[in-house]
Amino acid sequence: MDSPVITPPPSTASQVHDWLRRRVQRGDLAPGARLSETEIANEIGTSRQPVREAFIRLAGDGLAEVRPQRGTYISKISVSAVLSARLIREAVESDLARMIATQRPARVLAAMREEIDHQRRADDRAEVEAFIESDDRFHRLLAAGAGHEAVWNDLERLKAQMNRLRHLSMRAFDRAHTIRQHVDILDALEAGDADAAERALRTHLRQMLTELPRIAVQKPEYFTE
Amino acid sequence: MDSPVITPPPSTASQVHDWLRRRVQRGDLAPGARLSETEIANEIGTSRQPVREAFIRLAGDGLAEVRPQRGTYISKISVSAVLSARLIREAVESDLARMIATQRPARVLAAMREEIDHQRRADDRAEVEAFIESDDRFHRLLAAGAGHEAVWNDLERLKAQMNRLRHLSMRAFDRAHTIRQHVDILDALEAGDADAAERALRTHLRQMLTELPRIAVQKPEYFTE
DNA sequence: GCGGCTTTACTTGTATGGAAGTATGGCTTA
DNA sequence: TAAGCCATACTTCCATACAAGTAAAGCCGC
Numbered sequence: 351m352d353s354p355v356i357t358p359p360p361s362t363a364s365q366v367h368d369w370l371r372r373r374v375q376r377g378d379l380a381p382g383a384r385l386s387e388t389e390i391a392n393e394i395g396t397s398r399q400p401v402r403e404a405f406i407r408l409a410g411d412g413l414a415e416v417r418p419q420r421g422t423y424i425s426k427i428s429v430s431a432v433l434s435a436r437l438i439r440e441a442v443e444s445d446l447a448r449m450i451a452t453q454r455p456a457r458v459l460a461a462m463r464e465e466i467d468h469q470r471r472a473d474d475r476a477e478v479e480a481f482i483e484s485d486d487r488f489h490r491l492l493a494a495g496a497g498h499e500a501v502w503n504d505l506e507r508l509k510a511q512m513n514r515l516r517h518l519s520m521r522a523f524d525r526a527h528t529i530r531q532h533v534d535i536l537d538a539l540e541a542g543d544a545d546a547a548e549r550a551l552r553t554h555l556r557q558m559l560t561e562l563p564r565i566a567v568q569k570p571e572y573f574t575e
Numbered sequence: 576m577d578s579p580v581i582t583p584p585p586s587t588a589s590q591v592h593d594w595l596r597r598r599v600q601r602g603d604l605a606p607g608a609r610l611s612e613t614e615i616a617n618e619i620g621t622s623r624q625p626v627r628e629a630f631i632r633l634a635g636d637g638l639a640e641v642r643p644q645r646g647t648y649i650s651k652i653s654v655s656a657v658l659s660a661r662l663i664r665e666a667v668e669s670d671l672a673r674m675i676a677t678q679r680p681a682r683v684l685a686a687m688r689e690e691i692d693h694q695r696r697a698d699d700r701a702e703v704e705a706f707i708e709s710d711d712r713f714h715r716l717l718a719a720g721a722g723h724e725a726v727w728n729d730l731e732r733l734k735a736q737m738n739r740l741r742h743l744s745m746r747a748f749d750r751a752h753t754i755r756q757h758v759d760i761l762d763a764l765e766a767g768d769a770d771a772a773e774r775a776l777r778t779h780l781r782q783m784l785t786e787l788p789r790i791a792v793q794k795p796e797y798f799t800e
Numbered sequence: 801g802c803g804g805c806t807t808t809a810c811t812t813g814t815a816t817g818g819a820a821g822t823a824t825g826g827c828t829t830a
Numbered sequence: 831t832a833a834g835c836c837a838t839a840c841t842t843c844c845a846t847a848c849a850a851g852t853a854a855a856g857c858c859g860c
Contacts (some may be wrong), residue, residue, distance in 0.1 A: 403628065410632055418821075421841055433723070500655045500656060507828040630812095
């Protein structure tokens with residue numbers, strides 16, 4: 351019998367932290383934007399302390415920088431950090447794809463097919479947020495299918511950097527292109543062709559290498575390095 | 576002309592954080608150990624607030640858990656987290672090794688050879704800490720050689736979990752074995768044989784798969800999952 | 801002896817005031 | 831006009847007090 355998991359009621363600080371993190375990832379808070387303990391505290395009706403602690407956690411996520419006596423700012427998107435994160439994802443997901451190609455777990459492959467359908471619908475309706483979430487689930491299934499779902503959580507911090515970029519760059523063309531590449535990956539996995547799956551996956555993730563410069567030129571004030 | 580990089584004086588909170596993190600990684604603070612804001616504050620002569628903020632950062636590193644109204648504890652070593660971290664490292668370093676094998680940057684290869692000498696000396700003198708540090712530098716050179724040193728920083732959080740295990744498991748036999756495997760890797764890199772380098776590296780990192788169960792049985796109270 | 805309640809000593813969470821550092825705009829002075 | 835000083839209005843950091851929840855020891859009644 352499973353024991354129920356007892357979770358303590360979320361503290362003010364952690365709620366503020368979650369709220370800020372979501373806003374940063376969605377691009378609602380722009381890179382370089384200034385935050386103020388006092389201002390947010392007044393806004394939500396608490397003292398400065400919980401807000402301050404939320405800032406510390408946000409800095410721990412790499413999404414903000416606290417400069418003593420000067421102010422707290424949303425981190426700009428570091429080009430080199432994005433490139434590193436991308437390289438890591440490519441390496442890890444390649445290995446995961448090879449594992450799946452040899453095991454071909456039916457339920458996971460079916461779930462991936464379903465996500466692709468989901469992405470088609472989201473694309474038709476131009477629902478950007480839903481598309482991104484399904485895209486995330488598709489890649490998460492790679493880890494789950496290989497029996498290493500925990501890997502995905504470890505990459506959370508890295509993905510945070512890439513997610514901000516994705517919210518900036520997502521266009522209708524990109525979505526259609528992404529779906530085609532997902533199909534290529536899944537076809538190779540279902541065929542049990544590890545080499546083809548790895549190639550398709552690396553191609554897919556290298557897409558970002560062409561998007562990054564485009565966005566960096568378009569919104570240079572959002573980037574560093 | 577390079578401008579000097581201005582770093583603000585380290586705050587009390589960040590100093591406490593650094594201190595705690597080092598102690599956790601060296602195994603000085605055992606997994607499951609209890610921490611107290613008040614106790615540490617009195618010990619170092621400050622108020623609870625900076626200590627508390629150091630706890631928050633430590634929790635962000637995945638090295639502690641703050642349980643509201645109950646206490647703060649050093650995280651136990653999560654078996655699944657270690658396995659995930661290992662899998663990620665294997666995937667990433669394999670790719671890095673392949674890059675180096677094709678480029679063969681002379682200075683980096685020489686530096687790696689030097690680190691191996693360093694490791695031999697540390698092994699002779701049974702200097703565990705020095706050995707581990709050199710081991711770290713050896714692997715870091717993989718990233719640097721491939722022109723992606725930033726990757727290594729991104730893996731810092733993952734390595735933190737593995738480092739604690741390494742401090743628990745390090746024996747004279749392991750050190751000698753590690754050195755031999757480092758030589759295998761470097762030989763393959765210098766020969767420009769990407770496949771051999773990848774094989775040697777994966778073999779090396781899979782060593783942990785045999786060490787983990789041994790330690791987990793020996794000190795079960797340090798582990799979860 | 802033993803189950804259950806109460807007290808008490810802890811824990812972390814939040815509020816608030818002041819200290820110290822930084823940036824900015826305006827004034828002074830040449 | 832322009833350079834330099836200075837007051838002022840911020841910022842984060844730290845200290846302190848109090849609030850609220852937890853856990854364990856001890857007492858009480860049976």
